[in-house]
Amino acid sequence: MAGPAGGGQGGSEEMKNIIETAVPGREERLQAGTAFCGPCRELKKRLGMKNNGCLNQCGRRFSQTFGCQLTLSLGMLNSLRRTVVITHGPVGCGFWSLGGVASNRALKQLRDPGSGGLIWISSNLDEADVIGGGEDKLREAVIYADREFRPEAIVVASSCVPALIGDDVDSILEDMAASTAADLVAVNCEGFKTKLMATAYDAVYNGLLKGLTWARERESGLLPGRQADRFNQADLDGLVNVFNVGSMSRADEVEIERLLKALDLTVNFIPSYAEPNDFRKALEASLNVSVCGTHDDYYLTYVQDKFGIPCLIDTMPIGRKATARWLRKIAGHFKREAAAERLIAREDADLDRALRPYREYLRGKRAYVSGGEVRIFVTAEALRDLGLELAGLKAHHIDAFARPVFDDLDPGDDLYINVASQQPFEQANLIERFKPDVIVMHSGGGNITARHGRPVLPLFGQGNTYLGYAGLFEMACRLKRLLANYSFNRNMKKYRPLPYREEWYQKEPFAYIVDPGAGPAASVRADQAIAAGKETSGARDGMANSDHQF
Numbered sequence: 001m002a003g004p005a006g007g008g009q010g011g012s013e014e015m016k017n018i019i020e021t022a023v024p025g026r027e028e029r030l031q032a033g034t035a036f037c038g039p040c041r042e043l044k045k046r047l048g049m050k051n052n053g054c055l056n057q058c059g060r061r062f063s064q065t066f067g068c069q070l071t072l073s074l075g076m077l078n079s080l081r082r083t084v085v086i087t088h089g090p091v092g093c094g095f096w097s098l099g100g101v102a103s104n105r106a107l108k109q110l111r112d113p114g115s116g117g118l119i120w121i122s123s124n125l126d127e128a129d130v131i132g133g134g135e136d137k138l139r140e141a142v143i144y145a146d147r148e149f150r151p152e153a154i155v156v157a158s159s160c161v162p163a164l165i166g167d168d169v170d171s172i173l174e175d176m177a178a179s180t181a182a183d184l185v186a187v188n189c190e191g192f193k194t195k196l197m198a199t200a201y202d203a204v205y206n207g208l209l210k211g212l213t214w215a216r217e218r219e220s221g222l223l224p225g226r227q228a229d230r231f232n233q234a235d236l237d238g239l240v241n242v243f244n245v246g247s248m249s250r251a252d253e254v255e256i257e258r259l260l261k262a263l264d265l266t267v268n269f270i271p272s273y274a275e276p277n278d279f280r281k282a283l284e285a286s287l288n289v290s291v292c293g294t295h296d297d298y299y300l301t302y303v304q305d306k307f308g309i310p311c312l313i314d315t316m317p318i319g320r321k322a323t324a325r326w327l328r329k330i331a332g333h334f335k336r337e338a339a340a341e342r343l344i345a346r347e348d349a350d351l352d353r354a355l356r357p358y359r360e361y362l363r364g365k366r367a368y369v370s371g372g373e374v375r376i377f378v379t380a381e382a383l384r385d386l387g388l389e390l391a392g393l394k395a396h397h398i399d400a401f402a403r404p405v406f407d408d409l410d411p412g413d414d415l416y417i418n419v420a421s422q423q424p425f426e427q428a429n430l431i432e433r434f435k436p437d438v439i440v441m442h443s444g445g446g447n448i449t450a451r452h453g454r455p456v457l458p459l460f461g462q463g464n465t466y467l468g469y470a471g472l473f474e475m476a477c478r479l480k481r482l483l484a485n486y487s488f489n490r491n492m493k494k495y496r497p498l499p500y501r502e503e504w505y506q507k508e509p510f511a512y513i514v515d516p517g518a519g520p521a522a523s524v525r526a527d528q529a530i531a532a533g534k535e536t537s538g539a540r541d542g543m544a545n546s547d548h549q550f
Contacts, residue, residue, distance in 0.1 A: 021170050021186075021188060022188040022190075022193075022203070022206075023188075023199065023202040023203050023206045023298070025193060025194030025195075025196060025199050026194065026196040026198055026199045026202070026397070026399065027056045027194065027195065027196060028056075029202070030399040030400065030401075031051045031052045031055065031056045031399065031400075032052070032055070032056055032196055032198075032397050032398065032399035033052065033055025033056045033057075033058050033397060033398050033399070033419060034058070034066070034195055034196060034396070034397045034398075034419060034420060034421045035055075035058035035059050035060055035419060035420065035513050035514070035515065036055060036058060036398065036417070036418070036419035036513065036515070037416075037417070037418045037419070037420075037426065037430075037509050037510035037513055038416070038417070038510065039413065039414055039415065039416060039417070040393075040406075040409070040413055040414070040415045040416075040417050041413040041414070043398065043406075043417055043419075044406065044407065044413070047398070047400070047402065047403055047406070052398070052399060052400065054516060055398060055419075057516050058513060058514060058515045058516070059513075059514045060423070060512045060513055060514060061512045061513075061514060062512040063423065063512075064422065064423055064424060064425050065422045065423065065424070066195055066197065066421035066422045066423070067197030067396075067421055067422060068191035068197060069189050069190075069191055069193070069194060069196075069197045069198075069199050069200035069203060070087075070089075070093060070096075070157065070158075070159050070160075070189050070190065070191045070200070071096040071191075071197075071200075072189075072197045072198070072200035072201075073157055073187055073189035073200040073203055073204050074087070074094075074096045074097055074157055075096065075100075075246050076200070076201070076204045076246060076271060076272060077155050077157055077187065077204060078096075078097055078100060078104055078118050078120065079104065079107070079108070079246065079271075079272045079273045079274075080153070080155065080271070080273075080274060080275065080276070081108055081111075081112060081115050081116075081273060081274065081275040082115075082116075082151055082152040082153070082275045082276060083119075083151050083152065083153045083154070083155055083275075083276060084119045084120070084121065084145040084149050084151045084153075084154050084155070084182070085097065085118075085119070085120040085121075085154075085155045085157060086120070086121055086122070086123060086138070086141050086142065086145060086154060086155065086156045086157070087120060087121075087122045087123070087157055087159065088122075088123045088125075088134065088138050088141075088156050088157065088158045088159060088162050088167070088169060089122070089123065089125055089134075089158065089159025089160065089161045089162060090122075090124070090125050090126070090159070090161060091122045091124045093122070093159040093160075093161075094120060094122045097118065097120040100118065101117065101118050103462065104117060104118040105117030105118060107250065107273065107462055108273055110250040110273075111250065111269075111273045112273075112275075119145075119149055119151070121141055121144070121145060122141075123137040123138050123140075123141045124137065125137060125161050125162070129161075129165075130161060130164075130165055133165055133166070133167060134161070134162055134165065134167050135167050135168070135172055138156065138162075138167065138169065138172055139172060139176065142154055142156070142172075142173070142176055142180065142184065143176075143179075143180075145182070146180040146181055146182050150181065150182075151182050152182060152183065152275065152276040152277065153182050153183040153184070153185055153211070153212065153276040154180070154182045154183070154184050154185070155185040155187060155207065155211075156169055156173060156184070156185065156186050156187065157187045157189055158186070158187065158188050158189060158190055159189075159190060159191065160190045160191050160192045162190075163188070163190040163192075163193070169186045169188065170186045170188075170210075173185075173186050183211055183212060183276060184211060185207045185208065185210070185211030185212060186207055186210065186211065187203055187204055187206070187207035188203060188206075188207075189203040189204070195421060196397050196421065197396075197421060198294055198295075198372075198396065198397060201294070201295045201296070201298065202298040204271070205271075205296075205298045205299035205302075206298065208271065208279055208299070209299065209302060212276050212279040212280065213279050213280065213282070213283070213303070238264060238265045238266055238286065238334065239265075239266045239268060239284060239285045239286055239287075240260060240265050240266065240267055240268070240285060240286065240287050240288075240289055240330070241268050241269075241270060241282050241285040241287070241288045241289065242256055242260070242267050242268070242269050242270075242289050242291060243269075243270060243271065243288065243289065243290050243291055243295065243296040243299070243300070244269045244270070244271070244272045244273070244291060245272060245291055245292050245295045245296075246272055247292075247372070247375070247459070247460040248272065248291065248460070248466075248467065249460070249461065249462045249463065249464055249465060249466070250462075251463075251464065251465040251470075252465055252466060252467040252468070252471065253269055255465055255467055255468035255469070255470045255471060256291075256317065256467055256468060258468075258470075259317075259323075259327060259343065259468055259469075260330070262339070262343045263327070263330065263331055263334070263336050263339050263340060263343065264336070264339070265330070265334065268281070268282065268285065270282055271299075282303075283303070283307055283309065285309060286309075286310075286334075287309070287310055287311070287312060287330070287333055287334075288300045288303060288304070288309055288310070288311040288312070289311070289312045289330060290311065290312060290313040290314070291316055291317065291467070292316050292372065292374050292375065293313040293314070293374060293401035294372055294373060294374055294399075294401050296313065297313055297401070300313060310333065312329055312330060312333065313401070314326065314329055314404060315374070315378060315404055315405050316374045316375055316378045316405070316467075317378075317467050317468055318375065318378040318379055318382055318466055318467055318471060318472075319378055319379070319381050319382025319385055319471075319472050320347075320348060320351065320382070320385055320469065320472060321378075321381050321382075321385070321408070322378040322381060322382070322405065323467070323468050323469060323472075324344045324348075327340050327343065327344060328340050328341075328344075347469040350469070351469055351472065351473060354473055355386065355472075355473065355476055358386065358387075358476035358477070358479075358480055359386055359387040359476075360387075361480050361483075362386050362387045362388050362476065362479060362480065362483075363387035363388075364387070364388075364389065365387075365388045365389070365437040365438060365483065366388065366389045366390070366391040366434070366435075366436045366437045366438075367380075367383050367388045367389070367390060367391060367436055367437065367438050367439070367440055368390075368391045368392045368393075368394075368430070368431055368434055368436040368438075368439045368440070368441075369383070369390070369392075369393050369394070369440045369441070369459075370393070370394035370395075370427065370439070370440070370441035370442070370459070371394075371395070371396065371440075371441055371442050371459040372395070372396055373395040373396065373397060373398050373399070373401065373402040374401060374402060374405055375459060375460075376393055376394070376395055376459075377393075377402065377405040377406050377408075377409050378405055379440060379459065380393060380409060381405075381408065381409060382472055382475065383440070383475075385472070386472070386475070386476050386479070388437075388438075388479075390415055391434040391435075391436035392415065392416045392417065392418070392430055392431075392434045392436070393415060393416070393417040393418070394417065394418040394419070394420060394427055394430070394441075395417065395418075395419050395420075396419075396420070396421050396422075397419060397421060398419045416430065416434070418430055418509065424448045424449075425500060425504065426509050426510075426512075427448075427449070428448065428452070428498055428500055428504075428505075429500075429504060429505055429507070429509040430509050431449070431452050431454070432452070432505050433505075433509070435454075436454060437454070437455075437483065438454065438455045438456075438457055438479065438482065438483060439452065439454055439455070439456045439457070440456075440457045440458075440459055441456065441457075441458070441459055442458070442459050442460075443458040443459075443461065448498065448499075450488070450489050450492045451492050451493055451496055451497060451498045452489070452493060452498070453489050453490050453492065453493030453494075454486070454489055455482045455483055455486035455489055456486075456489060457475075457478060457479060457482055464478070
């Protein structure tokens with residue numbers, strides 16, 4: 001297999017050790033936590049302690065659901081152009097790919113009009129393969145993909161079954177590398193290995209590092225094999241890799257490119273919707289810039305250590321405050337601070353004029369924000385800029401990447417925050433308590449949230465702009481339209497009520513969280529809340545009859 005396998009010269013010991021077959025869960029690598037409910041002041045205190053105040057040791061007596069890193073990995077991998085994705089496992093594990101066939105083609109063609117659509121196949125493991133092993137089926141799938149579709153790369157995403165039965169995917173692909181025209185990439189992203197689905201980003205980047213990034217030290221000038229028409233020689237000193245994420249639209253990329261071009265920088269977007277060769281060319285850049293540290297730190301840290309390409313991992317450019325901070329840090333690297341200040345001043349002045357009527361309409365409305373840890377804090381700050389107040393927050397998980405933006409959220413100490421990977425029963429409790437005027441969250445959770453009868457604004461969308469200054473203006477426009485008419489949500493509440501009994505809303509939302517590091521006072525509060533409700537199975541028992549199950 002090509003790529004920087006664990007070892008090699010120039011990298012830190014920590015990064016050398018993790019470029020291996022599989023990545024550790026983020027519970028281990030980043031001390032990340034998925035169970036917390038309380039005021040922001042308490043969470044800030046915990047994040048300032050050693051090992052994040054043992055947040056990674058928190059859990060729940062009752063857990064309703066959490067995400068799978070395989071599906072999140074497929075969301076990234078399926079976006080790659082000129083690539084075939086093999087889901088190694090039972091055919092049902094490819095449901096995520098099946099649902100995105102049409103949109104995937106359209107979104108690829110926004111970047112490259114000549115791009116084809118999504119091509120994915122399954123190794124289709126069955127009961128006999130669980131006993132005898134699935135390696136033969138995987139070999140057959142790789143040969144078929146290479147000969148039938150002639151892709152530049154074949155990515156194998158492993159589900160739970162191959163890991164349980166011991167299929168050595170990396171060794172299989174290494175043995176087959178000489179007999180295929182395509183580069184072979186192994187992504188070990190078994191869903192059962194972690195409760196933090198964000199570990200999927202590490203798993204994908206680990207595979208891309210092994211399979212597509214060149215395992216050689218960065219040389220002076222251009223790397224061998226670079227296509228001369230990709231970038232002009234004069235652009236290389238100002239070439240920036242911007243690491244886009246699945247929660248960015250093409251319109252977001254256009255806005256980011258517009259802002260960085262104003263600083264006389266050339267932009268290359270990876271990994272979403274990139275092609276395999278882009279990952280080799282990425283080593284030509286002067287700076288790697290993260291849009292969201294939750295996604296990118298694994299890849300950027302390794303490339304910085306091994307190839308000497310500096311990286312910027314800070315905030316997410318949503319709203320004026322975060323966008324200005326993001327631009328200033330990039331400009332500072334290239335000594336273009338004066339140009340950045342002129343750009344920020346011009347954009348602020350234009351926005352103030354454009355947002356005036358929207359602020360008057362939105363002032364005083366209360367918003368509940370749910371989503372990824374970095375995105376919710378910068379979105380909350382953007383909403384405050386538009387005149388809204390914050391009712392509460394929910395983060396999928398929490399780790400050190402939240403600290404810079406979390407600390408900047410003001411006022412925030414008394415704000416209630418729930419940390420949960422899914423767990424809709426806790427969110428339902430909080431929303432019914434806070435009664436916000438609008439709920440801002442990922443669209444995938446709307447099947448439950450829409451039943452509160454309150455307007456729901458998707459936290460992002462492939463047809464919308466959220467990043468930069470244009471994103472803030474569009475957010476204001478969409479909020480005003482949404483608040484003016486949300487009859488759909490009112491009808492949902494009327495005809496499809498939430499699947500929980502009234503008893504659950506009388507309990508404290510943190511009643512089922514087990515938090516060893518919270519201290520005696522928090523334990524007493526939790527015990528009192530549990531005593532006031534039913535037994536620890538009450539959340540399950542508290543669901544309504546089967547007619548209302550989701």
